[in-house]
Amino acid sequence: MGHDVVCVDNDELKVAALQGGDTLIFENYLPELLERYRNIKIRFTTDLAEATRNSEAIFIAVGTPQGETGDADLSYVEAVACEIARSITSYKVVVEKSTVPVYTNEWISRTFERNGVSPELFDVVSNPEFLREGTAVSDFLHPDRIVVGANSERAAKVLQTIYRPLTSGEYYSRAASIPGSCSMSEPPPLIVTSTKSAEIIKHASNAFLALKISFINAVSNLCEAADANVQQVALGMGLDRRIGPRFLSPGIGYGGSCFPKDVAAFRSVAEQLGIDFQLLSEIEKINLHQRKRFLKKVRSALWTLREKRIGVLGLAFKGETDDVRDSPATDLVQMLLAEGCTIAAFDPAAMKRAADILPADANLRYADSAYDAARDADALLILTDWKEFSSLDLSKLNKMLRYPIIIDGRNMFDPQVMMKNGFTYLSIGRPTVYPLRDLDATSK
Numbered sequence: 001m002g003h004d005v006v007c008v009d010n011d012e013l014k015v016a017a018l019q020g021g022d023t024l025i026f027e028n029y030l031p032e033l034l035e036r037y038r039n040i041k042i043r044f045t046t047d048l049a050e051a052t053r054n055s056e057a058i059f060i061a062v063g064t065p066q067g068e069t070g071d072a073d074l075s076y077v078e079a080v081a082c083e084i085a086r087s088i089t090s091y092k093v094v095v096e097k098s099t100v101p102v103y104t105n106e107w108i109s110r111t112f113e114r115n116g117v118s119p120e121l122f123d124v125v126s127n128p129e130f131l132r133e134g135t136a137v138s139d140f141l142h143p144d145r146i147v148v149g150a151n152s153e154r155a156a157k158v159l160q161t162i163y164r165p166l167t168s169g170e171y172y173s174r175a176a177s178i179p180g181s182c183s184m185s186e187p188p189p190l191i192v193t194s195t196k197s198a199e200i201i202k203h204a205s206n207a208f209l210a211l212k213i214s215f216i217n218a219v220s221n222l223c224e225a226a227d228a229n230v231q232q233v234a235l236g237m238g239l240d241r242r243i244g245p246r247f248l249s250p251g252i253g254y255g256g257s258c259f260p261k262d263v264a265a266f267r268s269v270a271e272q273l274g275i276d277f278q279l280l281s282e283i284e285k286i287n288l289h290q291r292k293r294f295l296k297k298v299r300s301a302l303w304t305l306r307e308k309r310i311g312v313l314g315l316a317f318k319g320e321t322d323d324v325r326d327s328p329a330t331d332l333v334q335m336l337l338a339e340g341c342t343i344a345a346f347d348p349a350a351m352k353r354a355a356d357i358l359p360a361d362a363n364l365r366y367a368d369s370a371y372d373a374a375r376d377a378d379a380l381l382i383l384t385d386w387k388e389f390s391s392l393d394l395s396k397l398n399k400m401l402r403y404p405i406i407i408d409g410r411n412m413f414d415p416q417v418m419m420k421n422g423f424t425y426l427s428i429g430r431p432t433v434y435p436l437r438d439l440d441a442t443s444k
């Protein structure tokens with residue numbers, strides 16, 4: 001956008017890798033952008049004091065993992081706030097970018113004051129981030145909205161200036177801009193709210209998206225019981241503009257480093273504030289149930305699981321990312337291993353990270369390709385919605401499998417196509433199909 005950026009992390013290995021040209025995570029556009037701006041507009045350091053002194057705004061983007069009772073663990077935010085406080089000598093805007101519960105802004109301010117920083121020397125602003133992993137760069141540069149929670153006009157102005165290249169549309173007129181949905185004529189809106197509202201906007205947004213996923217998952221279970229087709233139901237629902245088609249894809253439930261912990265943190269905030277928000281517990285309950293239901297589906301297709309050879313496509317928590325944090329896919333692999341299955345798993349980007357939590361052994365092999373994962377398997381499971389899985393050569397896949405059974409936890413294929421290609425195909429919320437040649441079975 002044109003700003004000078006210093007990225008600080010206390011993980012020396014990460015910083016050294018970034019300085020050396022590594023991007024560390026699999027994320028579209030990130031390698032090109034870092035290549036273009038490294039050491040020109042962006043640099044990496046472990047020296048927080050120096051970065052604080054030289055910056056007008058300091059974005060806090062440290063992790064806020066789930067604590068033992070579901071509440072957000074804010075110890076990283078507190079630690080970094082103390083460190084920033086010790087280095088402040090002139091006015092700074094401290095921007096809370098991590099996803100945090102309501103009242104965190106006030107705690108950061110209090111921490112600054114406790115560390116002897118005079119209130120005239122800082123403002124704390126909440127600027128929640130809505131990007132999705134896999135499309136992080138374009139989501140950030142083409143946001144649906146930018147939310148700035150500020151209780152001071154001076155601080156709000158600094159944030160408005162930072163985002164002006166986007167909100168004025170000027171960024172989108174540049175030759176080197178990253179493409180996306182915003183444009184010169186349709187720039188993103190920036191709304192200024194109170195700090196508390198901004199904090200709640202982030203948690204409420206993620207909880208609402210998780211709700212949509214759990215809702216369609218519950219509907220998909222109902223469709224299975226009634227022999228209906230959830231894809232048709234979702235189409236019919238999503239065309240209603242008040243509902244919208246997105247986040248109405250049933251599957252094995254949401255995962256990743258955000259939705260599970262954010263829904264839990266929001267539930268915990270509600271509890272602490274004495275608000276009865278049972279709906280949030282139901283969202284979580286349906287989500288976890290969905291994984292167990294999928295395991296049952298695998299069992300229903302294979303009769304028994306002990307010593308079955310299972311091919312697995314996908315380990316990341318969703319497609320186009322290498323993130324396996326709280327991934328339903330790795331969770332299911334663990335459940336299948338516990339049932340005595342032997343697994344050959346393939347993921348286009350996440351195998352290295354998956355191997356850190358699930359090391360290869362006699363029962364778990366990381367495959368070289370999707371076809372290699374399918375080799376001699378009693379069934380192939382699709383657990384992550386990588387786009388590239390939808391263009392697999394189905395006849396080749398069929399030949400690789402010992403039994404042509406696919407159990408698709410992400411509804412990536414058209415059942416009719418799978419039937420014509422000779423598969424027994426089980427998916428979520430849609431009737432199971434059997435190979436075309438097996439006429440008795442198709443009429444079941």
Ligand SMILES: NC(=O)c1ccc[n+]([C@@H]2O[C@H](COP(=O)([O-])OP(=O)(O)OC[C@H]3O[C@@H](n4cnc5c(N)ncnc54)[C@H](O)[C@@H]3O)[C@@H](O)[C@H]2O)c1
Binds near residue numbers: 008064098131257
């Ligand atoms: N990942 C996403 O898609 C996403 C989207 C929106 C919001 N968020 C929020 O952003 C925050 C960060 O998420 P993430 O996925 O990037 O987490 P992460 O754990 O991958 O990264 C956090 C980084 O902070 C560093 N760190 C911790 N304490 C530090 C300190 N005292 N000084 C310097 N560096 C320190 C860690 O070393 C780590 O590199 C979370 O609150 C998350 O909820 C994430």
